Amino acid sequence: MITISLYKTFTHSALRKRGWGFWVGATMALLPALAQAQTEVDAIMMNKNNFCTGIMYGHNSWKNYWEGTLKRDNANLGTVSSQAIMVMGNYGLKDNLNLLFAVPYISTKASAGTLAGMSGIQDGSIYLKWMPVEIKKGNQYFSVYGIAGASTPLTNYVKDYLPLSIGLGSSNFSGRLMLDYQKGNWFATASAAYFLRSKVQIDRAAYYTTQMHYTSTVQMPNALNLNLRAGWRSSTLIAEAVLDRFQSQGGFDISRNNMPFLSNQMNATRLGVNAKYTLTSIEGLSFIGNAMFTLEGRNMGQTTSWGAGIFYIIDFNRKQKSDDKK
Amino acid sequence: MTKNKLMSSKPKLAWAILCGGLLILAACNKSLNDRSADFPVLNPLKTDANAGDWRPILLASANEFTVPAPLPVFGAPYALEINEIKALQQNISASQLEQINYWGAGTVLRWNETMRELVAKRNLAPVQNADGTYPIPSAANPFGYPEFPFSNPPYSARAYAYLSVAQYDALVACAYYRRLYNRQAPYQIDAQVKALLPANNQPTYPSEEAVVTGATLEIMRRLFPADIALVQAKADQLLQAKLAAGMIVRSDWEAGIALGRSVGLRAAARAGADNMGRAVGTPAEWAALEANAIARNETPWISLEIPKRPPMLPNFGRVRPFLFDSLTTIAIRPPAPPSTRSPQFQQELAEVKSFANGITREQERMVHFWADGVGTYTPPGHWNAIAAEDFVAARFSEVRWARNLALLNMSLMDAGITCWDTKYFYFNPRPSQMDPSIKTTTGLPNFPAYTSGHSTFSGAAATILGHILPSRATAYVAMAKEASDSRLFGGIHYRSDCEVGLAPRKKSRGLCHHPRTNGWGRLSPSRNR
Known part of the structure; x- marks a missing residue:
């Protein structure tokens, strides 16, 4: 057994090889659903030729929402909930360069009123995560990450049906800068990302925001994301608290008793926890659980979300080595 | 692994992808092709100069309301009006040109669009009261909540109708007096006045755009009372645009506004007696x-x-x-x-x-x-x-x-x-x-x-x-x-x-x-x- 030693002594690098934290949050497609895992937002890397893949379930619901800045409920919607099943993967192109992807299937529903829920495959996303700087001093580590991402709808789902459409329909590009500091098992990670969002085509020929637009094209505001996470890391357990802020760079408020619209200014501050447990008995198998709560928002639901997932790491290096031995 | 090694080879791919992404983004033009914004300036195929003979809908005849004779075009008062245009034309800004082109697409068109915009803005059902009943919008309190009106389909169908009917009657009356007085457009009278919109050499007293606007103001102030400041601001922009374009003088406008308001009031009087006031009904009627x-x-x-x-x-x-x-x-x-x-x-x-x-x-x-x-x-x-x-x-x-x-x-x-x-x-x-x-x-x-x-x-x-x-x-x-x-x-x-x-x-x-x-x-x- 050539791989046992990997777990024997915990180091920052060894953790990289095995770890992958997840949290499920409604970041890119906000109001409608929980959207996608922000796997690119943690300071964990896969080693070269390692492939981590898994499946994640997420549940997301809200009863109260912010109509502009006014917090209210809506008896004609009751509780709006969405469920997602996501297939995800992370491949180590190099020790410090990873390729990540996720594909979610989402379904939405409202507990009251007559509006039908929607379901379908939402937006596929890929990220390149690069760690150009890693400094070790004693038991302290400092590392810098640059993450580039892109996402786009994989199906022609109905966009203009908030809050029950499964996504917002824009193609997004993101750039994120992330800093990570670790001392012993304790760590803190801070990152900021900017999302460039494409225009969206809707089924209507005209729509009103704060004025009439005689076009099917909706201009989406770009968005900023700030993410802070801190906690404890070891080879078997990662436990962290997460504070996240999503801020639209523009957009307008829902008018009184109106329906939400794609280009609303959607903001949210969320607090949550995330944990990952890696089995020592079955090598490469890990479980993930998380929960998030929206503290404050604008033109969004006050979401409570939770998720759970199972992941497995395939080490193509090892396979190669075993093959060499034969 | 040293930092130097990292920087030597591995970053290249990441940088390439990042830069590629930014290039794609730079190519993403965020402007929208708005069909209304792209409407061309109106240059009618037919002038319909005989529209003074068309039958109005609400007026008994095209000349039911009297329009006084215009100023003679050779006197000093008219010269002052021409000077106002020349002053505006000395220095036309980009935003004024934009306004000239916007309104140049058609006054009836743009006011119809404005009505659509007001309908969309206010087509919102009131939120219920704490006791589960619903407040009823009231024209007597247009700035409070619930907003007035709730421009639902029946309300808006009627609003579009009164606006169009008033505008039509106003334009028929306008055509009658334009032919009667036959006062030429400023660009015909003074060679230094440039026509910045298509010149059809039709008489301009009273101004077509003004009669439409006068009628519109009277209808909109009743049907969308909370938006009257916005509507009046648009009317002012229209006047400035048409003066700057050399299409009308101020007295064309003022006579047109007065005529248009008279026609608008006639339409409003019909609206006031068309039974809409009872349309909401009473709890007894609902039961x-x-x-x-x-x-x-x-x-x-x-x-x-x-x-x-x-x-x-x-x-x-x-x-x-x-x-x-x-x-x-x-x-x-x-x-x-x-x-x-x-x-x-x-x-x-x-x-x-x-x-x-x-x-x-x-x-x-x-x-x-x-x-x-x-x-x-x-x-x-x-x-x-x-x-x-x-x-x-x-x-x-x-x-x-x-x-x-x-x-x-x-x-x-x-x-x-x-x-x-x-x-x-x-x-x-x-x-x-x-x-x-x-x-x-x-x-x-x-x-x-x-x-x-x-x-x-x-x-x-x-x-x-x-x-x-x-x-x-x-x-x-x-x-x-x-x-x-x-x-x-x-x-x-x-x-x-x-x-x-x-x-x-x-x-x-x-x-x-x-x-x-x-x-x-x-x-x-x-x-x-």
């Missing part, structure tokens, strides 16, 4: 609607909103129509829908459920394209938008624009009246009331099902527009059918609602030739296309 349905041994409509909302404008069917009288409203009411106890009803309910459970993406597109629900310009507004794009291409004169929109909007209002009369006479339930498992892919309107409002509005619009632009008639009929079908696909209407709603377009075609309106109607479809 009677339910009792009547039960007395006929039918299942009465029940609001599916939570909490239950009073039905939308149940007495709108008693509003006085433009093209026929209220007795005719009753006479042309379609026969009863299938009883909820009939096999046909069960079959139609099952059909609705089949669409609710298995809608295709193309059907969803239709549902959303024609939804025209909360926060939109409503189905009548949608048909105005459709008409406007075709009218732009047809290059109608201002007066012909107004006439054609008046024809369209009187038809839409009267279609709304017959539809609402039918809905509240039969007071039948929506599919989701009969089968709560039927979920809808668009908002469920808060009024009875039969007949479908979308179908009735669309049938009327397609018919009259097909008369105005025969080359588009087939396309309009297809659009109306799609609008009608979309309500069945969306799970909010039975097939009978849609088919019977669409059918009266035959009737409304006949009604254009109703004896009471014949003289006016004859001006329209056949001779005066």
Whole structure:
């Protein structure tokens, strides 16, 4: 057994090889659903030729929402909930360069009123995560990450049906800068990302925001994301608290008793926890659980979300080595 | 692993991808192709200089209101007016040019668009009170909550109609006096005045744009009182744009505003006495609607909103129509829908459920394209938008624009009246009331099902527009059918609602030739296309 030693002594690098934290949050497609895992937002890397893949379930619901800045409920919607099943993967192109992807299937529903829920495959996303700087001093580590991402709808789902459409329909590009500091098992990670969002085509020929637009094209505001996470890391357990802020760079408020619209200014501050447990008995198998709560928002639901997932790491290096031995 | 090694090879791919992404983004132009913003400047194919002979709708005659003779063009007062234009033309800014082009596309067009915008802004049902009742918007308190108006489909159909009728009558009167006084345009009188918009060498006293605006101000201040400051600001921009463009002098404008206001007040007086004030009804009347349905041994409509909302404008069917009288409203009411106890009803309910459970993406597109629900310009507004794009291409004169929109909007209002009369006479339930498992892919309107409002509005619009632009008639009929079908696909209407709603377009075609309106109607479809 050539791989046992990997777990024997915990180091920052060894953790990289095995770890992958997840949290499920409604970041890119906000109001409608929980959207996608922000796997690119943690300071964990896969080693070269390692492939981590898994499946994640997420549940997301809200009863109260912010109509502009006014917090209210809506008896004609009751509780709006969405469920997602996501297939995800992370491949180590190099020790410090990873390729990540996720594909979610989402379904939405409202507990009251007559509006039908929607379901379908939402937006596929890929990220390149690069760690150009890693400094070790004693038991302290400092590392810098640059993450580039892109996402786009994989199906022609109905966009203009908030809050029950499964996504917002824009193609997004993101750039994120992330800093990570670790001392012993304790760590803190801070990152900021900017999302460039494409225009969206809707089924209507005209729509009103704060004025009439005689076009099917909706201009989406770009968005900023700030993410802070801190906690404890070891080879078997990662436990962290997460504070996240999503801020639209523009957009307008829902008018009184109106329906939400794609280009609303959607903001949210969320607090949550995330944990990952890696089995020592079955090598490469890990479980993930998380929960998030929206503290404050604008033109969004006050979401409570939770998720759970199972992941497995395939080490193509090892396979190669075993093959060499034969 | 050292930092140097890292920087040497591995970053290259990441940088390449990052830079590539940024390049793609730079190529993503965020501007929108807005069809309204792209409308060309109006240069009418025909001047319709004889429009002073056309029959007005509300005025007894084109010269019912007197317009005083204009200033002579050789005196000092007129010279001052010309100087005002020359001063403006000395230094025209980019934003002034933008305004000149915006209003140059057509005054009737732009005010029609403004009305659509106000409708969309205020097409929002009030939030319930804490005790579960609903406040009723009041014209006496337009700035409080609930906002006034709630510009739902019947309200807006009537608003578009009064606006178009007032504008049409104002332009007929305007044409009469323009021919009578025959005062030339400033660019004809003074060679130093440049015409920055197409010069058709028609007389300009009183100004066409001003009579339209005067009529518009009087209608909008009543129907959208909370927006009057916005409307007045637009009127001021229009005046500045037309002066700067060298198209009119100030006295053209002032005479036009006065004439337009007089006509607008005449239309407002009709609106004040057309029975709309009773359209909301009373709790006793709402209860009677339910009792009547039960007395006929039918299942009465029940609001599916939570909490239950009073039905939308149940007495709108008693509003006085433009093209026929209220007795005719009753006479042309379609026969009863299938009883909820009939096999046909069960079959139609099952059909609705089949669409609710298995809608295709193309059907969803239709549902959303024609939804025209909360926060939109409503189905009548949608048909105005459709008409406007075709009218732009047809290059109608201002007066012909107004006439054609008046024809369209009187038809839409009267279609709304017959539809609402039918809905509240039969007071039948929506599919989701009969089968709560039927979920809808668009908002469920808060009024009875039969007949479908979308179908009735669309049938009327397609018919009259097909008369105005025969080359588009087939396309309009297809659009109306799609609008009608979309309500069945969306799970909010039975097939009978849609088919019977669409059918009266035959009737409304006949009604254009109703004896009471014949003289006016004859001006329209056949001779005066």
